[in-house]
Amino acid sequence: MNLNLRQAILSNVSGHNADQLQATIDDALQKGEEKMLPGLGVFFELLWKESDQQEKQEMLQTLEECVQKTNPQQ
Structure with missing residues (x-):
């Protein structure tokens, strides 16, 4: 069986507006x-691919701050 998870996820949200995406x-x-993580990963992949370098830097800074809050021993 050949399942393209990425395409399945995108197909499930095709045509959704911002409110529907936020609800998802x-x-x-x-x-x-755990089963929801791949879908969130696909959303992040789309966001990352469409972001310019400044937006990527901002996301990375935010992620770094979040990771440090989650793992304070680092």
Whole structure:
């Protein structure tokens, strides 16, 4: 069986507006289920590919801050 997970995820949200996308993200975060991680990863991949260098730097700074808060011993 040849399953393209990325395409399946994109197909599931095709045509969604901003409110629907936010609801999908909020739902994934609230449930905290491991199976939701690939979908969030696909969303991040889309965001990353469409971002310019300054936006990427801002995302990286935010991620670094979040990781440090989550792992304070580092």
